[in-house]
Amino acid sequence: MTSTQILSNFIIFLYIFGTFVFGRFVNFNKLVLPLGVTGPESATFDGGFPVSGPFTTVMDGRIMKWKGHTIGFVDFAFTSPKRTKKQCDGTTDPNMAPICGRPIALSFHPIANLLYITDAYFGLLVVGPHGGLATQLARGTFNFASGLDVDLLTGDVYLRDASLTYNIINTTQPGFNSDSTxxxxxxxxxTRHVSVLLSGLSGGGGPAVSSDGTFVLVPELAGKRILKYWLKGPKANTSELFLNVKGNPNKIKRAERLGEFWVAISIGYLPRMPLITPQGVRFNSNGVVLQTMSFNREFVNKTISLVQEQDRRLYVGSRFTNFIGNYSN
Structure with missing residues (x-):
């Protein structure tokens, strides 16, 4: 066997080994929130060395940071200038969200050292490396900001506004039906300018910019599909159907393998079925599904909003738990 053949076989072995061993995520543990705190819908990591986090959003209006199993989660930032710890910490009352804030999604810009946040009531915000009260950007532009991602090459922020007619409280009401606004x-x-790139979308979710900055993947949570919006090339500023999915796609995140992504999917959420099946689906830039992970055992009959890969681990977030799921090999 020639040296070229040996090298070729070794590369094939590494690919198979990485897919079927490193990618199985067979071990599970919980990153548990402080007592009484719920709703970790999002997670992100900073660009430090070593990387720290995850940072997560919670129902009572805070962004919290994981400091390891000994310390757990600690306060990092918040979105509402009206928020007080006495009034808001640990609240699960959705009517308190306009006062306490309701952050939904996070995206970190490691070069600028900034954490961008979408809040269901306060829109798009940003906070520096020391946390505290986040600064509201583009006031009054959003009705129900649901997800975002930062283009690491340009610094532009891409985000979803779930609807022009309903808000986050409506999504928990019996008989809720999403619209296409x-x-x-x-x-x-x-320039601090906001541009509308697409309208008439069904539901929210979180977009993801490709690593090379050529396109953005845009989920339609109620539409059960993912669109590709081109940023560069002959199709720039146009969109096309990228992938139809069986359930409701929420946030999309870049995977650790170049050109791959993860999306959090909840089968049976909209329209509501008796049993919800949460899944994570990994796919490539061509829309080819590479892996499907079931989270049904740990997130029984719960919707999930996030599957984030970091250091060969999967971090899974849900509005209906008091922990972030941590899957490893």
Whole structure:
């Protein structure tokens, strides 16, 4: 056997080994929130060395940071200038969200050392490396900001506005039906201008920019599909159907393998079925599904909003738990 053949076989072995061993995520443990705190819908990590986090959003209006199993989660930032710890810490009352804040999604810009946040009531915000009260950006532009991602090459922020007619409280009411007034937008941090790139979308979710900055994947949570919006090339500023999915796709995140993504899917959420099946689906830039992970045992009959891969681990977030799921090999 020639050296070229040996190298080729070794590369094939590494690919198979990485897919079927490193990618199985057979071990599970919980990153538990403080007592009484719920709703970790999102997670992100900073760009430090070593990487720290995850940071997560919770129902009582805080962004919290994981400091390891000994310390757990600690306060990092918050979105509402009206918020007080006495009034808001641990609240699960959705009517308190306009006072306490309801952060939904996070995206970290490691070069600028900034954490971008979407809040269901306060829109798009940003906070620096020391946390505290986040600064509201583009006031009054959003009705129900649901997800975002930062283009690491340009610094532009891409985000979803789930609807122009309903808000987050409506989504928990009996008989809720999503409409098709959602939007996909771009925020330019240099000009502070917001552009509407797509409208008439069904439901929210969180977009993901490709690693090379050529396109953004845009989920339609109620539409059960993912669109591809081109940023560069001959199709720039146009969109096309990228992938139909069986359930409701929420946040999309870049995977650790270049050109791959994870999406959190809840089968049976909209329209509501007796049993919800939560899954994570990994796929490539061509829309080819590479892996499907079931989270049904640990998130029984619960919707999930996030599957985030970091250091060969999966971090799974849900509005209806008091922990972030941590799957490893």
């Amino acid at each position: 959602g939007r996909f937008l771009r925020y330019n941090p240099h």
